[in-house]
Amino acid sequence: MPPALRPVAVFALASALALACGACGPASEAEASPTITPVDTLAERDALESAPESVEIEGTSIAVTSAVFLPSEHGASSRGLRVSATLRTRRGEGLPAGLALTQVYVVRGADVWVAPVGAGARPSSLRGVLEGGAQNGPTWRVGERVDVVVRVQMANDGSAFLARRAVAIAAAD
Numbered sequence: 001m002p003p004a005l006r007p008v009a010v011f012a013l014a015s016a017l018a019l020a021c022g023a024c025g026p027a028s029e030a031e032a033s034p035t036i037t038p039v040d041t042l043a044e045r046d047a048l049e050s051a052p053e054s055v056e057i058e059g060t061s062i063a064v065t066s067a068v069f070l071p072s073e074h075g076a077s078s079r080g081l082r083v084s085a086t087l088r089t090r091r092g093e094g095l096p097a098g099l100a101l102t103q104v105y106v107v108r109g110a111d112v113w114v115a116p117v118g119a120g121a122r123p124s125s126l127r128g129v130l131e132g133g134a135q136n137g138p139t140w141r142v143g144e145r146v147d148v149v150v151r152v153q154m155a156n157d158g159s160a161f162l163a164r165r166a167v168a169i170a171a172a173d
Contacts, residue, residue, distance in 0.1 A: 047161055048105055048107055048112070048147070048149050048161065048163075051149045051161035051162060051163035052161075052162065052163065053162065053163055053164065053165065054090075054162065055152075055160055055162060057096050057099070057152075057154065057160070058096040060089055060090075060093055060094075060095065060096055061089065061090035061091075062087055062088070062089055062090070062095070062099075062152075062162070063087070063088055063090070063162065064085055064086065064087055064088075064148070064150055064162040064163070064164050065085070065086045065088065065164060066083060066084060066085045066086070066148035066150075066164040066167050067083070067084050067167070067170065068081055068082070068083045068106065068146060068148065068167050068168075068169045068170065069081070069082045069083075069169070069170050069171070069172035070082075070139065070140070070141075070142050070169055070170070070171060070172060071172045072171065072172065072173060079136055079139070080135070080136050080137040080138055080139050081106060081113065081135070081136075081137030081138060081139070081140060081169065082133065082134070082135040082136075082137070082172065083104055083106055083115075083133055083134050083135075083137065083148060084131065084132075084133040085101060085104055085117070085131070085132055085133060085148060085150045085164075086129060086130070086131045086132075087099070087101065087129065087130040087131075087150075087152065087162070088128060088129050089128035089129075091128075092126075092127055092128045093127070093128055094127055094128055095128055095129075095130055096154065096155070097155055098153075098154060098155025098156075099130065099152060099153070099154060099155070100130075100152070100153045101117040101130060101132040101150055101151075101152060101153075102116065102117055102151050102152070102153045102159070103115065103116055103117060103150065103151040104117055104132070104133070104134050104148065104149070104150050104151075105147075105148070105149040105150070105151075106137060106146050106147070106148055106149075107146060107147040107148075107149060108140055108144060108146045108147075111138070113137045113138050115134035115137065116134070117132035117133065117134060117150070132150075140169055141169065142169050142170065142171045143168060143169060144168070144169050145166045145167065145168055145169075146166075146167055146169060147163055147164070147165050147166065147167070148163065148164045148167050149161050149162070149163045149164075150162050150163075
């Protein structure tokens with residue numbers, strides 16, 4: 001039986017950590033196509049738009065922080081957007097067993113870039129933190145605001161979406 005998921009308030013610690021760690025870049029990045037993927041169904045679009053900023057899974061409150069970068073053309077190892085996503089527990093407790101980041105969706109109005117997080121998503125050295133990312137996305141403009149939505153896979157084969165809203169695309173050196 002899947003664990004009950006319920007939205008909980010976004011907590012200030014996640015925001016503070018996002019600001020502190022946002023410039024660090026992703027710990028791991030999967031290669032992704034820069035193709036804008038149409039969302040297949042209205043239900044999937046609704047799921048992305050209604051994704052909460054935090055959920056409770058097996059009694060543990062989890063939120064996502066994210067950063068989106070557009071590398072400069074000079075010396076960049078990737079082309080297009082780079083996105084990092086970090087799951088964090090509210091009180092630093094361990095993440096539920098078997099939790100994984102599987103996909104990242106970057107939403108700009110009607111445009112949605114979908115990329116696999118890949119096998120590179122891994123726990124950080126910090127307890128209660130899971131990091132992942134993708135690169136080679138579309139070349140949207142620096143300063144534009146996008147929503148970053150991640151799909152979280154649970155050990156029992158259930159999944160949930162978590163969102164970070166209105167993330168500004170930053171220039172990366």
